[in-house]
Amino acid sequence: MYRAVAGLLRPLLRVTMRRDWRGAEHLPAEGGFIAAGNHLTNVDPLVFAHYLYNHGAAPRFLAKHTLFAVPVVGWVLRKAGQIPVERDSASAITALEPARQALAQGVCVGIFPEGTFTRDPDLWPMTARLGVARLALSARVPVVPVAQWGPQDVLARYGRTLHVVPRRTVRVEAGPPVPLEDLYGREDDQEALREATERVMAAVTEILAGLRGEEPPARVYDTRRDGDPHAAELAARADRKRARRAARTERDA
Numbered sequence: 001m002y003r004a005v006a007g008l009l010r011p012l013l014r015v016t017m018r019r020d021w022r023g024a025e026h027l028p029a030e031g032g033f034i035a036a037g038n039h040l041t042n043v044d045p046l047v048f049a050h051y052l053y054n055h056g057a058a059p060r061f062l063a064k065h066t067l068f069a070v071p072v073v074g075w076v077l078r079k080a081g082q083i084p085v086e087r088d089s090a091s092a093i094t095a096l097e098p099a100r101q102a103l104a105q106g107v108c109v110g111i112f113p114e115g116t117f118t119r120d121p122d123l124w125p126m127t128a129r130l131g132v133a134r135l136a137l138s139a140r141v142p143v144v145p146v147a148q149w150g151p152q153d154v155l156a157r158y159g160r161t162l163h164v165v166p167r168r169t170v171r172v173e174a175g176p177p178v179p180l181e182d183l184y185g186r187e188d189d190q191e192a193l194r195e196a197t198e199r200v201m202a203a204v205t206e207i208l209a210g211l212r213g214e215e216p217p218a219r220v221y222d223t224r225r226d227g228d229p230h231a232a233e234l235a236a237r238a239d240r241k242r243a244r245r246a247a248r249t250e251r252d253a
Helices: 002-016 044-054 065-069 073-079 096-104 131-139 190-212 231-252
Strands: 017-022 033-037 060-064 083-085 108-111 143-149 168-174
Touching: 002 017, 002 044, 017 044, 033 044, 033 131, 033 190, 044 060, 044 108, 044 143, 044 168, 060 065, 060 096, 065 073, 065 083, 083 096, 096 108, 096 131, 108 131, 131 190, 143 190, 168 190
Parallel strands: 017 168, 033 108, 033 143, 060 083, 060 108
Antiparallel strands: 143 168
16 A cells, blocks of 8 residues: 555656755664655655665654544554554653564554654744654654755645645755764653753754755744644634534535
8 A cells, every 4th residue: 555655656656846864874774764855844744754665675664643533534544553642641751662563564654753843934844742752762763854944935834725836845954963873762751852852953953054055043942842833724714614514514414
């Protein structure tokens, strides 16, 4: 099923985007590893997966559990071996077990450590969750930082309109694995988890700075401190969605 989906999507992505791919030599040739990337827009997973797949790694992604309830989409995700995660709940820790098993079987696991689109106004990575660190320290596998820049030109953050004419250039680059060996086995230590997370995100940000040709901000954006500029917009969108669903239910009753 994975190959069938990839066979459909790869030609489409080649036609709609120009590729500028770098750093594939840093992807391990064998054994399981984590590919950790920045998150800009809904196009990211396709671009990220395309990059990894074309370089010999068929990734399994940690995805929001709600996506698995979407007709057709959920079926495809399950058949392709993707891993559901219930964020902000105790089961989020349990959800890492399938990811650990996949890594033990030599599979590449893709993850966006921020957990959602960055809220940074200039699209730099924001403060990440601890899941990538917990997974890396318990599984003791390499974490390859991957940065991408350009998907936001194809589909804006929270946008609904694809921009494919003219084709936009999408840049993706992998860096060398992040040194975490000194922290292995400390997945229950909050200090170690924070340190590992910061190392991973610093590596991703450094690569992204090279792709953008810009200096990253001195302070990492943190929604707990800086707020969420999109919160009101997303809440209003959710309200409209619920209203449409209620109207359909009433109409069909």
